[in-house]
Every structure is written in structure tokens, then in C-alpha cells.
Amino acid sequence: MTWQQLLEPLAAEVDYEEKLDTLLDHVATLTGLPAAYLYVLDEGGDHFHLERGRAPHGAPAVNAPQVEGGAEVIEPTPALELPVTPEDAEPRVVPTPVGRLYSFPLDGAGLVQVGPVSRSAPRRARRALDESAFPLALVVRKAREESLLRSRLAALAARVDAAQKLAGSALDVGRYVALLLELALRSTRTEAGFVAILDEDGRLRIRAEHGLPEALGARIDLSPETGMFDWSAAADSGALFPRDPEALLALGVRSVLAVPLIEGRTPLGVFALLNFGESGTFDEGSLALLETFSDQIREMLHNDRLFRDFAARYLGTVKGLARSLDARRPHTAGHHERVAANAATVAAALGHGAEEVEALRTAGLIHDAGMAGGGDYQADVDHPSVGAGLVEQLPLHPWVAAAVAAHHEWWDGWGFPLGSAGEAIPRAGRILAAAEFLDEMSSGDPVRAPWGAERLIEELGVRSGTQLEPAVADAAIGLLRQDALVLGGREQ
Known part of the structure; x- marks a missing residue:
């Protein structure tokens, strides 16, 4: 089985539990052992808890509840919690309520235990886990990170839903x-x-x-x-x-x-x-x-100041969510901060007042927060609307939600999610779109080198009137010539 196959769960448009089920199916195939149980570290770092399990003989997957309750357990089940010990850092055979299992560490992500085994694990199982340790640990970490982000977004969405009904x-x-x-x-x-x-x-x-x-x-x-x-x-x-x-x-x-x-x-x-x-x-x-x-x-x-106090904390949470998305990839680190700074600078250069400038700065700090709500394709298409929905009921300047909702619209109507064109796109969205373009192109990515100021000036001229509003593009060109914008994490 190739690394690409092991990493497939990360790309699948399924929920967290299904990703882990697929991963454990792969583990069973690799090792030739029918039972596989995944343990992850708790927040305190002193216990592993059972996150997901694949029981033998076609039994249903094991998912440990976090709060007591539900149906009684009749058949033997693996331990729901394990204390962290120095021995966990090395592969070993351990006795459990479901028999002897081969426990294998996943590089800080947790443990995977497979079996049943005798006094020693089969050579095939040892070799398979040794060779696939890195991709297995990567899948566990990334799937858990994505699950936590989605949970946070669900809680944020619930707050917004509450705010809308309470209006x-x-x-x-x-x-x-x-x-x-x-x-x-x-x-x-x-x-x-x-x-x-x-x-x-x-x-x-x-x-x-x-x-x-x-x-x-x-x-x-x-x-x-x-x-x-x-x-x-x-x-x-x-x-x-x-x-x-x-x-x-x-x-x-x-x-x-x-x-x-x-x-x-x-x-x-x-x-x-x-x-x-x-x-x-x-x-x-x-x-x-x-x-x-x-x-x-x-x-x-x-x-009686609940709503404004809540709004401030809530907005801080959304900003934190956006920062956590930036931190997931080296080439996006600091993305939201740079977009916020450039959007505010362009808005000021266009003559907008202090309130509008600050609104663009706030919008820049949260504009991609909606990316945490779905898989790659869904996030690409929906994240402007999702992100705007997170803040549109808060007592913020109307430019904030408007900018987030429209920062992927194009001046000529070829953008998304609405395909709006020209003056139908809010001015805040047109400015934020330029700031987003500047940072994406100047930061580069794993397959494209970052663009410098001269290349950006050239491209802004080309995209003026198609992707970008001409006046906004002209303002950005002038600021680049004055070395007044932040590009790729450094001032140019």
C-alpha cells in the first residue's frame, strides 16, 4: 500500500469518524490483523483515550463516549483510557481486555494497537507499521485538527443562529x-x-x-x-x-x-x-x-451589555480560527494579517474614512474563516458566504460582512459565489479582493515562486478591469511603487 493510499482519508469528503474508520481499515490490511484501535492524547498529555476502533469479525466500529450514558456493554471492549508511560514511546505487545495487542506509537499523535497477537507481533505487522508510521501519524493529526476546527465553526454558527433569532x-x-x-x-x-x-x-x-x-x-x-x-x-x-x-x-x-x-x-x-x-x-x-x-x-x-461584549469575544474567536487556518501550511503563515494591513492601506489611499479603513482591517483578519467549514471544493466555493454569515449579525461596520462575502467576486462577473460584476460588488469586497490577490501572489506556494513588486505591478495592470476594479488596481500599483504594502510576510 502506497503513502498516497494511506493519505486518502484526508482528501475524502467524509466526517471525522469515517476518516478514522478508513485509516483503521488500511492498518488492518497492512498488518493482516483484524482488530485495530486508535488512541489519542488528551489535552493534559497524561492519558490516551480511545478515539476509534475496528473490532474483528465484522463487529461495528468502536467509538468511545466522552460522557457516561447509553446502552450497556456486554462484549469485552478495549480500555477507554490509558495512562501515558515511558514504555509507550516504543512498540510493544500489551495485554488488554480484548486480548494481546501490538501497541505502536504514532510520533506524538497517539497510539495504534492491532491484534490479536501472541507473545510477539507478526513480522508483517511490525514491518508494515514501521514503514507507514509517518503517514499514519500525519493522517491522525490532520484529521483531528480538521475535526476540532469544524467543531469550533459549528459552535460559532450556532452562536450566529442564536443572534439572528434574538434580533x-x-x-x-x-x-x-x-x-x-x-x-x-x-x-x-x-x-x-x-x-x-x-x-x-x-x-x-x-x-x-x-x-x-x-x-x-x-x-x-x-x-x-x-x-x-x-x-x-x-x-x-x-x-x-x-x-x-x-x-x-x-x-x-x-x-x-x-x-x-x-x-x-x-x-x-x-x-x-x-x-x-x-x-x-x-x-x-x-x-x-x-x-x-x-x-x-x-x-x-x-x-444589559451582553450582545456587544459577546460580539467582541466572538469576533476574537473568529480571528483565532482564521489564524489557525494560516498556521496549517508554511506558505500561508501570517496571510490574514498581511491581507488586513494591505486592505486598510488601499482603502486609505482611495480616500475612505477611518471607520471604513478599520472595517477593512477587521474583514481582512477573518476573511477566510469560513474555510474551516467543509472540504476543499466546498470550502473554496462557499467560504465567502460562510465567513460573512459568522459576523453579519454582529454590531460591526457593514463593510466587514460585505467585504468577506465579496472578496472572491471579479469586476467582470467571473468570480464567486454570486458572480456579481462592477458596481454590484460592494466597494469593500473590491478592495479586499485586491489585498487577497497581492498576498497570494507575493507569498508563493509549494509549486510557484513568490512574485516581487515589479511582477505584481505588471499583473495588476493586466487584471485591471477584469478581475479587479480599475481604481482599486491603480491605487495598489501606486502603493507598490511607494513600497507601502506588505508582501509575502515582509515589507517591500
Whole structure:
């Protein structure tokens, strides 16, 4: 099997779990062993957790839940978590609940364990993993990185969805929490949930609920001292755990995920999701999403400046997402910062005011954030619209979203995603398009050397009136002749 075949999962338009399933199928083919389990390092770096597994005899893939719940396990399963030890740095045979497995390190990305084996691994398996260690580790790292980026984008999109629905609600607390509960249930595919808020007499009362059986709703006690959840570690852990899990099971609750609304150490409320089916479980993404929504509720209760405070933090998150995309490839490092600087410089040269200049700078810092939302082709086509959707409801200058949405439109109508032409393209988009062109061409890539100022001046003249607005192209040419733009990570 070639490296190209091993790297195929990275290019496939499938979700994270399917990429790992394909990778483990390749591992089984290479080693000739039917079982393969992938462990990755946790954030603390002191444990491996089971990320995905390929069981023998055609059994379904193993996917370890991050929060307890769901159907009982009958057949032996591999350990869900392993402590990191010095021995993990070398290949070795290890005893496990599913038999002896050959454990092979993946260069900081985790471990892959294959089997079953006897006291030593077959020569074929040892040789195959030795020869394919680098591409296997690369696939695991890149697939996990892409999954984390998509999760972050999903959380950001959920925030925007919330902002859009809240625009006409006058921020009434009841309507606010009902909308957030609806979004949380839909985003996590959960059956039921509720949001409780501290009322004027100091008691936690349910302000919004969906899918709760009548018998359960009547028996919910949310008192921090004696109620459903144990609040003793809430401020430190960021989560609430059932005080009496057996009582919940008796009421038909198979899994529950709850986060506290706390200010300092004062309880303000509870945001909880519940499943009653055999397969209902929650993962880290569900917890992160619930924490996001709970943060919004708590901040609204804290002061009426929620939206602008949230917008500032949210925009910072989008900027961070854009920077993380730049860092994935050496030739794109610093791309967003350079585009932002050049867009602002061109806007100022064209005579636009300080607010418009700053709006172009902000747009430049986030213009490709929508690239995290899909595969290569989908991202290329949709990322201007996705990126604009992330910020269009924020209290920002209208040029920000307009620039992001239109930075791949062409003056002659041959751009995307809308194919707009001429004056139909917002001026902010025409300026950002020029700044994007300047940085892409001056930075180069693995197959093309970077262009210098003279080549850029020549190309701007050629593309004036086709790709670029003539006035914008002329301004960029003048700035290049004055050495006033940042190209390829250095000032020219």
C-alpha cells in the first residue's frame, strides 16, 4: 500500500469518524490483523483515550463516549483510557481486555494497537507499521485538527443562529432561554432538556423546557443543597453531575449533560439536556456547545451589555480560527494579517474614512474563516458566504460582512459565489479582493515562486478591469511603487 493510499482519508469528503474508520481499515490490511484501535492524547498529555476502533469479525466500529450514558456493554471492549508511560514511546505487545495487542506509537499523535497477537507481533505487522508510521501519524493529526476546527465553526454558527433569532426578541429572558434550548437540542440531536433560572425569591425555577415527561417534570428538585445535581464541584469542573443516578434511571433517563450558570460561586441557573433512548450519549462537543449557550444566558443576566461584549469575544474567536487556518501550511503563515494591513492601506489611499479603513482591517483578519467549514471544493466555493454569515449579525461596520462575502467576486462577473460584476460588488469586497490577490501572489506556494513588486505591478495592470476594479488596481500599483504594502510576510 502506497503513502498516497494511506493519505486518502484526508482528501475524502467524509466526517471525522469515517476518516478514522478508513485509516483503521488500511492498518488492518497492512498488518493482516483484524482488530485495530486508535488512541489519542488528551489535552493534559497524561492519558490516551480511545478515539476509534475496528473490532474483528465484522463487529461495528468502536467509538468511545466522552460522557457516561447509553446502552450497556456486554462484549469485552478495549480500555477507554490509558495512562501515558515511558514504555509507550516504543512498540510493544500489551495485554488488554480484548486480548494481546501490538501497541505502536504514532510520533506524538497517539497510539495504534492491532491484534490479536501472541507473545510477539507478526513480522508483517511490525514491518508494515514501521514503514507507514509517518503517514499514519500525519493522517491522525490532520484529521483531528480538521475535526476540532469544524467543531469550533459549528459552535460559532450556532452562536450566529442564536443572534439572528434574538434580533427581534427584545432580549426577553424567557424567549431568550427558549431559543437557546431549541438550538442546543437541535445541534446535539437530544430528546429533551430544560433551562432553570434563579428567581426573585432565590429558587431555581424552570423557565424553558422541551420533551420532559410529566412525571419527571413534576419531580425535578433543583435546590443546590438537596436537588437533582451535586453542585459541590460546579465552579471548578464546569459541569453538574447527578446526585442520585439510580433515581434518574428509575425515571427513564439514560444520559444527562448539565452545566451550571454561576457568577463567582453563586448559582444562577442550570442548562440540562437529557436522553431517554438506549443510544443517547453526549461528547465533548456537546459539553462545549452547552457551555457556550450557558455563558450567553449568564452574561445576559449579569448586565444589559451582553450582545456587544459577546460580539467582541466572538469576533476574537473568529480571528483565532482564521489564524489557525494560516498556521496549517508554511506558505500561508501570517496571510490574514498581511491581507488586513494591505486592505486598510488601499482603502486609505482611495480616500475612505477611518471607520471604513478599520472595517477593512477587521474583514481582512477573518476573511477566510469560513474555510474551516467543509472540504476543499466546498470550502473554496462557499467560504465567502460562510465567513460573512459568522459576523453579519454582529454590531460591526457593514463593510466587514460585505467585504468577506465579496472578496472572491471579479469586476467582470467571473468570480464567486454570486458572480456579481462592477458596481454590484460592494466597494469593500473590491478592495479586499485586491489585498487577497497581492498576498497570494507575493507569498508563493509549494509549486510557484513568490512574485516581487515589479511582477505584481505588471499583473495588476493586466487584471485591471477584469478581475479587479480599475481604481482599486491603480491605487495598489501606486502603493507598490511607494513600497507601502506588505508582501509575502515582509515589507517591500
